[in-house]
Amino acid sequence: MKALLLAGGLGTRLRPLTENLPKPMALVGNKPWLEHLIVHLKQQGIGDFVLAVKHYADVIKKRLGDGSSLGVRIEYAIEEDLLGTAGAIKNAEDLLSDRFLVVNSDIIHEISIIPLLEFHRNHNGLVTIGLTEVEDPSQYGVVELDMSGRILRFVEKPNKHEAPSRFINAGIYVMEKEALQWIPKHKEVSIERETFPLLIEKNIGVYGKTINGYWMDMGTKNRYRQLHWDLLDGKFTLPLKEKEQGKGIWLGRNTEIGPGVLLVPPVLIGDEVHIGERSVIGPYAVIGDHCELGRHVRCSETIMWDKCKVHDSTQLNNCIFGYGLEVGSRHILHEAVMNRAVGVIQG
Incomplete structure (x- = not known):
């Protein structure tokens, strides 16, 4: 199984730090986060990677190359135009395995993907979304699930007291390649706001599974600082x-x-x-x-x-x-x- 790492975002909220490099290449513990992520997934048995890149793709290629320095294999899917999260996945379709993992590469995490993969194998849906629980879901897209883990709907940035749950999309998915038929080619498409709701509407089978372990969106300067203080305090670990x-x-x-x-x-x-x-x-x-x-x-x-x-x-x-x-x-x-x-x- 291959892992598709989405690494083409602008990282505007971390500017000026990301003025001349992709956000996943920001240093975390004195090493680019994207490198930490690949090593973390390699330790869990994934050796084949596709990197979806756009902005400053040469920075990533120069650092990681074909992946041999990390003991993995890396291919690149380059976006000529901004395609959004779903569009970036569709753009990489020819490089992907029939079942593949997708990871938003600007999310910092320390989780085991094995339970996510096992859960996916045991239902008949096309997508499993890794979910994380947050104290205040009002700044996120919140999911409503049934007892089997099937996602019934997404509620975007609900009032804190009206949210159907405290579980949000963690930016980690297991997908069947068959699901990509619902994403148009060469078009900017959001997987969170367009593709997943469409698959839910068509009753194709989108499931959610909570992930355990450290999770942090490093998209702001305050969060970027906090993840480093958490690292120094031992709240999550890196090699x-x-x-x-x-x-x-x-x-x-x-x-x-x-x-x-x-x-x-x-x-x-x-x-x-x-x-x-x-x-x-x-x-x-x-x-x-x-x-x-x-x-x-x-x-x-x-x-x-x-x-x-x-x-x-x-x-x-x-x-x-x-x-x-x-x-x-x-x-x-x-x-x-x-x-x-x-x-x-x-x-």
Whole structure:
């Protein structure tokens, strides 16, 4: 069985971080999330992948290639025009197996797909949607199910007290290729708002199965920060290349910590990082590979991608930095999100 990873979205809510790369390539724990996702699915027995790509597809291809570096096989379905979630699946039809897994690649999760596959095999429908339970469903498309797990309807962004359930589409599906006949070619189509309701209306069989484990849509800057704090707190786990050197302190290879530096856990510091004397790093700091932090730097609740440079005496709190950013001397930045290309600060 193949896995189709939807990786063609614009990622507008994470701009300027995603100004020059696809959202699934945003770093999570100092590695592109898309790479983590492929490794996670490989560990569950999936070795064949199709990546649906559009924006900055070359960034993904350059990093992942044919998948051999990860021990998997990767093919690409390239969208010439925006096709939506269902249109992207239809565009990849010729590359897919008769039964396949679909994953929205900007969803962060740590789940087992085996129960989802087993549930799908045991009913006669064409689609199984992975569902996750949320406290407040009013910002999502909520499902109503019968006792067998068949989905009766979707209710888009209902009033909190009128929602038929607290279960929402988790962006993970098992599909039979037969279902794709209901998606038109070369047209922008939403699977959530158009295809699934159509299949339900025609009584073809759309089922839902709750998934267990960590789930987070990283589509906003606040959620992007929160998933990193959850990672540092151990609420979900990733195979980090950094080694834990003490409780809540992860350090990469060839990293130099100057005299008098205080690391306040939890912190994650990548490979070949240099931190100058008497700096205070943490709590909740994620520093990418090949970064250079000067003397007397204070850095807390901040995520910093690779190859950033922070000058002496700079104070950083609640910031996110893209690749290769340089922050000048004696700056105090609070709640900043900065793009490597233009250095614009946004709250």
